[in-house]
Amino acid sequence: MNDAVPSDATSLRPLRAAVVGLGMMGRHHARLLQTAPVVSFAGAVDPGGDRHGAVGDPALVFPTVHALLADPERRPEIAIVAVPTEEHVAAVLELADAGVHVLVEKPLAESPERARELIDAVRAAGVHGAVGHVERCNPALRELRRRVLGGQLGQVFHIATERLGPFPARIRDVGVVKDLATHDLDLVGWLGGAGVTTLSAQTQHRMNRTHEDLVNVVGRLENGTTFTTMVDWLSPTKVRQTRVLGERGMLVADTLTADLTFYANGEVSSEWEAARTLRGVSEGDVTRYALARREPLLVELEGFCALVRGDEDPAAVTLEEGLAAVDLADAVLRSAAAQETVRVLPLRSTHAESLLAPGVGGDPFAGPDGHARRGADALPAATRTEDVA
Numbered sequence: 588m589n590d591a592v593p594s595d596a597t598s599l600r601p602l603r604a605a606v607v608g609l610g611m612m613g614r615h616h617a618r619l620l621q622t623a624p625v626v627s628f629a630g631a632v633d634p635g636g637d638r639h640g641a642v643g644d645p646a647l648v649f650p651t652v653h654a655l656l657a658d659p660e661r662r663p664e665i666a667i668v669a670v671p672t673e674e675h676v677a678a679v680l681e682l683a684d685a686g687v688h689v690l691v692e693k694p695l696a697e698s699p700e701r702a703r704e705l706i707d708a709v710r711a712a713g714v715h716g717a718v719g720h721v722e723r724c725n726p727a728l729r730e731l732r733r734r735v736l737g738g739q740l741g742q743v744f745h746i747a748t749e750r751l752g753p754f755p756a757r758i759r760d761v762g763v764v765k766d767l768a769t770h771d772l773d774l775v776g777w778l779g780g781a782g783v784t785t786l787s788a789q790t791q792h793r794m795n796r797t798h799e800d801l802v803n804v805v806g807r808l809e810n811g812t813t814f815t816t817m818v819d820w821l822s823p824t825k826v827r828q829t830r831v832l833g834e835r836g837m838l839v840a841d842t843l844t845a846d847l848t849f850y851a852n853g854e855v856s857s858e859w860e861a862a863r864t865l866r867g868v869s870e871g872d873v874t875r876y877a878l879a880r881r882e883p884l885l886v887e888l889e890g891f892c893a894l895v896r897g898d899e900d901p902a903a904v905t906l907e908e909g910l911a912a913v914d915l916a917d918a919v920l921r922s923a924a925a926q927e928t929v930r931v932l933p934l935r936s937t938h939a940e941s942l943l944a945p946g947v948g949g950d951p952f953a954g955p956d957g958h959a960r961r962g963a964d965a966l967p968a969a970t971r972t973e974d975v976a
């Protein structure tokens with residue numbers, strides 16, 4: 588561990604925290620850093636100043652990371668990196684080098700190579716790092732995953748995600764695959780309990796930009812679960828939905844409203860033999876769960892603070908998992924460009940143990956052959972890809 592800013596694993600005093608980038612995302616982080624009990628606010632960095640009026644004390648807005656770090660007495664212990672994606676690496680390098688633990692907004696970087704460079708720098712500096720895949724902190728998705736891993740659906744067949752809406756004009760450096768679909772490419776493995784093995788993608792460019800503005804992905808996880816992901820910046824209404832279909836019914840999470848609904852398969856049986864043979868499932872009870880709703884960004888911040896304090900099982904998303912999402916985004920773009928299916932080869936995980944199911948009602952890690960895939964092979968921390976015809 589870099590000793591410039593030691594982490595304090597024993598005391599629960601607030602960690603001194605800063606945010607780098609005060610744009611659409613950074614302003615929300617700034618709000619929480621000034622109010623959440625787990626941190627004390629050390630300042631914000633943006634060369635454009637505080638355009639959204641997110642910081643109460645103007646003296647705590649700095650034009651550069653260098654200026655933020657200038658006073659050793661006031662130096663932050665942790666920093667949230669919320670600059671445009673292509674500038675993540677430069678900001679992380681400077682912060683990590685000064686011994687500051689970093690929570691980096693998703694996507695981790697604009698390419699797998701840059702993501703690996705970022706991870707190497709964090710490891711070399713000996714600081715903690717995590718990536719802000721905030722959807723994992725959404726109460727509806729957390730509860731959905733808890734129920735899936737608990738066996739409520741029995742065997743899981745398919746995961747479908749939809750993330751549709753109008754174009755946010757501020758995004759210039761990446762397309763919809765890296766900016767938005769990285770959420771979904773992270774979620775399918777997290778919810779399905781296994782890594783992606785193959786995917787095939789189609790993109791569209793309808794807004795005269797360099798990058799794509801619509802993507803559809805069809806893929807398969809290592810345990811046989813299939814998935815589809817639809818993401819665009821072209822729809823005139825915002826949709827954020829994740830459906831998990833299994834042998835006992837379907838769970839649907841709406842992450843805009845944080846609602847989770849269970850559509851059970853009906854138990855109605857038919858005495859007519861011919862109809863029984865042909866019949867699929869029938870509609871059963873529909874249940875919308877009452878959920879305790881906490882702000883996902885606050886849950887993410889608390890998870891990162893727990894990681895820095897040395898918590899054994901923090902809710903933070905590892906940098907390797909962030910790299911895996913960037914790798915998958917890269918595979919999606921290559922698949923769309925080549926009009927080919929891409930095979931994704933999962934690598935060994937060091938963080939899979941905490942994701943193991945409690946063993947109730949079937950094994951969500953069982954592969955198509957019925958054999959459980961446990962431990963290090965259950966969920967990939969990173970992937971590498973190769974094209975298949």
Ligand SMILES: NC(=O)c1ccc[n+]([C@@H]2O[C@H](COP(=O)([O-])OP(=O)(O)OC[C@H]3O[C@@H](n4cnc5c(N)ncnc54)[C@H](O)[C@@H]3O)[C@@H](O)[C@H]2O)c1
Pocket residue numbers: 607608609610611612613632633634635651652668669670671672674678692693694719720721757758766
């Ligand atoms: N987790 C999510 O759901 C989510 C949502 C939106 C954006 N993001 C991510 O957050 C990051 C920022 O996105 P955004 O929408 O806030 O962008 P934005 O353009 O609104 O804001 C970026 C800000 O960073 C500032 N900036 C640029 N270079 C800087 C530097 N070197 N040092 C300090 N500040 C700098 C800019 O002046 C700007 O104010 C991106 O990586 C994006 O993918 C994540």
